[in-house]
Amino acid sequence: MIDLDKKIELLKKIRQFLIINLEIKKLMQELNVDRDIYEAYEEVTKIVRQPNIKLYRQYYDAIKEMFYEEYGKKRKDIPWYPKIDYTKCKNCKKCISFCPRGVYDVENGKVVVKYPYSCIINCNACSTMCCENNAISFPDTKIN
Numbered sequence: 827m828i829d830l831d832k833k834i835e836l837l838k839k840i841r842q843f844l845i846i847n848l849e850i851k852k853l854m855q856e857l858n859v860d861r862d863i864y865e866a867y868e869e870v871t872k873i874v875r876q877p878n879i880k881l882y883r884q885y886y887d888a889i890k891e892m893f894y895e896e897y898g899k900k901r902k903d904i905p906w907y908p909k910i911d912y913t914k915c916k917n918c919k920k921c922i923s924f925c926p927r928g929v930y931d932v933e934n935g936k937v938v939v940k941y942p943y944s945c946i947i948n949c950n951a952c953s954t955m956c957c958e959n960n961a962i963s964f965p966d967t968k969i970n
Contacts, residue, residue: 833888840878844926847871879928882944890943897947897969906969907942908952914961921962924955 847867854864882889890902897904908921908929917937922930929952931940947969953962 830888830891833885834892836881837885837888837892840881843874844878875926878926882928883941886941886944889941894947901943901947904943904947904969906947906965907945908939908950908962908964910937910939911961911963912936914959916957916959916961918957920955920957921952924952 847870851864851867851871854867890900892901893899894901894904915937917935919930919932919937921937922932925945927941927944927946929939929941929945930937932938933940950962950964953960953964956962
């Protein structure tokens with residue numbers, strides 16, 4: 827259990843880091859901070875992207891067990907994740923390159939939702955990045 831607790835602690839820290847980094851960049855934009863400083867933070871985001879995705883995939887068992895105080899549930903009990911309508915999907919893979927949590931992968935040459943519980947709760951940004959066919963959908967109601 828200690829190993830699982832440590833994995834969950836690491837994943838929570840990564841989550842906090844990503845949120846703080848986004849907040850910093852948003853404030854920098856509002857304050858019109860020099861472009862080179864803003865771009866340095868953007869570069870940090872790019873540098874940690876692949877390692878973060880690897881950790882989210884490697885510790886997927888821990889992600890499902892993470893307890894979200896704000897929802898009063900473990901992640902595996904929160905039904906928020908994307909679904910792909912394969913009659914509309916062009917297999918463009920934009921969702922794969924967009925998602926910072928590595929929710930999508932390719933199996934048998936086709937994009938799949940391989941790690942659904944890695945999805946950020948109430949985030950549906952990948953659906954707007956999807957091809958013009960709107961192949962990605964989420965539950966109609968946000969999670970409260």
